[in-house]
Amino acid sequence: xxxxxxxxxxxxRGERLVLDNVSLTxxxxxxxxxxxxxxxxxxxxxxxxxxxxxxxxxxxxxxDTDILTDRTMHAAHIAYLGHQDALKPGLTxxxxxxxxxxxxxxxxxxxxxxxxxxxxxxxRLFSAGQKRRAALTRVVLARAPLWLLDxxxxxxxxxSVDRLGTALARHRSEGGMIVATTHVPLPLPDTRHLALPGAxxxxxxxxxxxx
Amino acid sequence: MSMGGLFIAIVARELxxxxxxxxxxxxSVLFFVLAGALxxxxxxxxxxxxxxxxxGVIWVCAxxxxxxxxxxxxxxxxxxxxxxxxxxxxxxxxxxALAKMAAHWLTTGxxxxxxxxxxAIMLGLPPAALPVLMAGLVPGTIxxxxxxxxxxxxxxxxRRGGVLLPLLVLPLVTPALIFGAAxxxxxxxxxxxxxxxxxxxxxxxxxxxxCPLAGGAGLRAAAE
Numbered sequence: 001x002x003x004x005x006x007x008x009x010x011x012x013r014g015e016r017l018v019l020d021n022v023s024l025t026x027x028x029x030x031x032x033x034x035x036x037x038x039x040x041x042x043x044x045x046x047x048x049x050x051x052x053x054x055x056x057x058x059x060x061x062x063x064d065t066d067i068l069t070d071r072t073m074h075a076a077h078i079a080y081l082g083h084q085d086a087l088k089p090g091l092t093x094x095x096x097x098x099x100x101x102x103x104x105x106x107x108x109x110x111x112x113x114x115x116x117x118x119x120x121x122x123x124r125l126f127s128a129g130q131k132r133r134a135a136l137t138r139v140v141l142a143r144a145p146l147w148l149l150d151x152x153x154x155x156x157x158x159x160s161v162d163r164l165g166t167a168l169a170r171h172r173s174e175g176g177m178i179v180a181t182t183h184v185p186l187p188l189p190d191t192r193h194l195a196l197p198g199a200x201x202x203x204x205x206x207x208x209x210x211x
Numbered sequence: 212m213s214m215g216g217l218f219i220a221i222v223a224r225e226l227x228x229x230x231x232x233x234x235x236x237x238x239s240v241l242f243f244v245l246a247g248a249l250x251x252x253x254x255x256x257x258x259x260x261x262x263x264x265x266x267g268v269i270w271v272c273a274x275x276x277x278x279x280x281x282x283x284x285x286x287x288x289x290x291x292x293x294x295x296x297x298x299x300x301x302x303x304x305x306x307x308a309l310a311k312m313a314a315h316w317l318t319t320g321x322x323x324x325x326x327x328x329x330x331a332i333m334l335g336l337p338p339a340a341l342p343v344l345m346a347g348l349v350p351g352t353i354x355x356x357x358x359x360x361x362x363x364x365x366x367x368x369x370r371r372g373g374v375l376l377p378l379l380v381l382p383l384v385t386p387a388l389i390f391g392a393a394x395x396x397x398x399x400x401x402x403x404x405x406x407x408x409x410x411x412x413x414x415x416x417x418x419x420x421x422c423p424l425a426g427g428a429g430l431r432a433a434a435e
Contacts, residue, residue, distance in 0.1 A: 052295055052434050071431075075301045084292030090231035091224075099220045100296065138296070 001064060002027045003177065004049070004146060009058035011044050018044050019055070024194055026146075031168070031178040031188055036196035042181040043083065045196070046148045049179060050080045079142035081149045085135040089124035093134055096123055100138050109140045112167050113160060128155040140167060147171060149180040161187055217302050218310050225314030235280065240322045243276035247330045258335050265334035266344065266395030270388050272330075273323050273348065277355040278380060280319055281363045282373045284311055289367055289433055298434055308426030312360035320352030336399070343398035347391040347408055350415040354387045355380075357415075357422035364429030386414050 002025035011019040018041040026032055034042040047053040048060065051071035060067040067074045087096050093115060097106055110116045113133035123131065132155045139147055147168075153161050165187025168178060180186060229236045250268050251261055288294040297307050327348055331341055362379040366372035394407035 047295075050295075050299065052298060054435060072301065072303050075299045078299055080295060080299050082292045082295055086292035086296045088228060088291070088293070090228060095224070095227060099217075099224050099300070103216060142299075 003063060005059075005061040005064075006049065007059040007061070009045070009048055009055045009060070011041065011048060011053065012056050013044070019048070019196070021058070022194075022196065026177045026179065028145075028175040028177065029172050031172060031180070031191040033186065033188065033191045033193050034179065034181040034196060035193055040196040042196055043150050046080070046150055046179065046181060049146075050078050050148050051075065052080070077144055077146050079139040079144040079147045081135055081139050081147075081152055083150055085131040086138075087123045087126075087131055087134055090122065092120050092122050093126075094119045096134065097138055097141060101141050104141075106141070109137050112140050113137050113163055129157055129160060132156055133160055136164065136167070145176050147176060147178045147180075149178065151182055152180055153182065153184060153186055214302060214306065217300055218306055221297070221300075221302075221307065221310035222314050222317070225311065226317060229314070229318040235283070236318050236322070239276045239279040239319050240326050242279060243272050243323055243326055244330065246272045246275065247334070251334070262335045262337070262399070265331060265336040266340075266392045266399070268334060269327055269330055269336075269344065269348075270351070270392045270395075273327065273352065274355060274381070274384060274388060276323060277315075277319050277352065277359060278377050280315065281359045281380070282366075282376055284315055284360060284363045285367045285430065285433070286363075286372070294430065294434055298430065303427060304430045305423040305427030308360060308364055308430055309423035312356045312423065312426065315360055316353055316356035320356055323352055324348055336395070340395050340398040343404050343408070344395045347394045347411055350408075350411050351387050351391045354411075354415050354418050355384060357418040358383045361422040361426040361429070364426040364433065367429060367433035387411060390414070 004024075004026040006022065006024045009019055009022045010017065018039075022041075022045060024032060034045060036042055044053060048055050051060075051067055051074045054068065062074060062077060093110075094106060097109075101109070106119070107116070110119060113136055115130070115133055115137060118126070118130065123134065126134065132152075136152060139149065153164060156164060168186075168188050172178065178188070180188065247268055250264065254260060254264070285294065288297060298304060300307070302310075324345065327344065328341070331344055336344065359376075359380050362376055362383070366375045366379065369375060390407045390411040394404040394411065397404040397407060
């Protein structure tokens, strides 16, 4: 049985159907790339898998136990990278990450994205790419089996994309799982793809009303 | 890390942020002092009148001052995406809300308590009534943080949440205001003040479990 299974997930945003009966399975070491045009619901699906968003219908199973009954428990399986980097500009990098290291040492994780020399620099002085690397460091720190990454390579330079590829490969070799959205090629070989169709054409009487 | 450790880590992070942004933190205390200082100017410097009004003035000013930082309490976390990360820490949302409420009390409630002493002396409150004022303000400020934090999480993500917030908080904390000010008034006139303080404590005891639960549900809903 697969570790993670989503069955017939549907999500409405307002009155618009964003996800229509999406199903997916994921097993240890696997990676899944979500593709689709803007507004296809890629980020929404990631938030559903993270347990942040309650799907309007469908089931979400982790080792055959329902995730939605105890979303706090499910959080231990998740490392989530959102659109935003979720860093406080007034705090240094170490202070920002301290809460998420759960008491463990930061040094090793900071080295993954080459941020050791910026450890004590306030995040407000970081560039966009450096902030993204800091947010990716938090993903590594979580030591969670399932990585949910929303456009992980956004703003990264070529060297950092290489480092991202190394980190992703290492996570998978240790039995981790990855679900990522992207518009650019990611350094992620041997992946499965899930194409989300774009917004369905609205066939609403209001659009055809005679002037 | 245990749940307790994570809880303390959230509070510590908030305290560090409050220290970094000292001007924001001091803002509510300065508002409290300034608003209190306006009353003698508006009502005239009659010592008898001010002594009469002192408990009410201090309580109302503390209530209004505690409102000021509330819309940023969760608002900044929602805007920069930190709320998602806080909810994924593995801590129940109600404990995340409680940690933020505790941080609000430490950064707003405690400075207000300290500033209330010179304010009481300035308004001519008899020294005998001062311990009762403080005994009421300690649970009173805790209630303000609990109810305020709950309301802040409920209006989170709503349009014009900043306007909605005082409209939600002020009616809910009127019991604390009534009992707290009445206790000081009783002490000033030599009447027994224990019943008022006990009712205030009872209000706090009710708010302590209920507000974090409602606050946690508000945070979950805001992240949806």
